[in-house]
Amino acid sequence: MMKKHKWKILVSSLVMLIPTVVGLILWNKLPEKLPVHWGPGGKVDGWGSPVLAVVILPLILLGIYWLCLFITSKDKKQADQSPKAMGMIFWLMPFISLFASGFIYAAALGLEFNFTALISVFLGIVFLVVGNYMPKCKQNYTLGVKLTWTLANEENWNATHRFAGKLWVICGVLIMLCAFLPMEAFPVVALGIILLAVIPVAIYSSLYYKKQVREGRASYEDAKMMKHYPKWAVVLTIVLVTAILAFAAVIVFTGEVTVTYGDTAFTVDATYSQELTVNYADISVVEYREEGVDGHRVSGVGSPKLLVGWFKNQELGNHTRYTSGDMDVACVVVTLEDGSVLVLGGQDNEASEEIYDELITRVGK
Secondary structure, X not given: OOOOOHHHHHHHHXXXXXXXXXXXXXXXXXXXXXXXXEOOOOXXXXXXXXXXXXXXXXXXXXXXXXXXXXXXXXXXHHHHOOHHHHHHHHHHHHHHHHHHHHHHHHHHOOOOOOHHHHHHHHHHHHHHHHHHHHHHOOOOOOOOOOOHHHHHOHHHHHHHHHHHHHHHHHHHHHHHHHHHOOOOOHHHHHHHHHHHHHHHHHHHHHHHHHHHHHOOOOOHHHHOHHHHOOHHHHHHHHHHHHHHHHHHHHHHHOOOEEEEEOOOEEEEEEOOOOOEEEEHHHEEEEEEEOOOOOOEEEEEEEOOOOEEEEEEEOOOEEEEEEEOOOOOOOEXXXXXXXXXXXXXXXXXXXXXXXXXXXXXXXXXX
């Protein structure tokens, strides 16, 4: 497959790098921090450097795209796949890359837009395209509705994909209509529509297979999932699951906060996060909270070892936090002259107290 479609792969890969080229052209006009994540209410709650938005994110999407192509190329059943279905593989990810980067650049340059409307239209188009191509997708292991019943029986596969195609087109229209909803209601309604696009398809396939069994056109013995997957797919699944679990274990059981003190400023750094430098002259108040500071995470890293990122509570409002993963551990609340708040803390009360004593000595407030 890779040799047969090498030019499509090359062109689509170059299209995915267009955001990087555009970002480099706009580099001097971009702010120091670009929005990279929007919360449920349509407000920006995550920021990143220009390098992250312009270079790293497009490369991550390109890597995911190549991984999908590699996996698809190992599926022998894709050799006779419908050209239209294959076209979805080649162009869906580039479309996502262009939209995501365009969204980030527009927000970074101060352009105002309706967050709900844009996301609704984008998701709606994806559902419409996928729904239109589903009935054309031939039975395989990597593309389409891969259920135990569809893999066991080609008739079930075709019937399920005809049903799924119609349902996804309807759901695409419904998601587009979400553009008229308030931002706060969009996530709940959109999630409901996505579940509507998935659950009925599985139920339909199951009921259709039971009908086939009753009519003697299928058997439950044939519907064993592992029976139909090739060895490479099983091995790849095991490797990916193992890698994800290992990554999760590292995030959960590792990480620390370190504070480095200079003559005019201090720098706080945490594992898996960007460092932050604060001038002593910009500090208004330094407080020691023996019982810690609670709050919920808006964005950032949260684990038993670390709480880093943007947080919010009733007392402090929005604030930046660099502490251990336990909110009950003592911490230091630093209020800056501009009103922003920084919460610092070590792995235990003694470490937090050392941070407080050092800051009081250097700030003199």
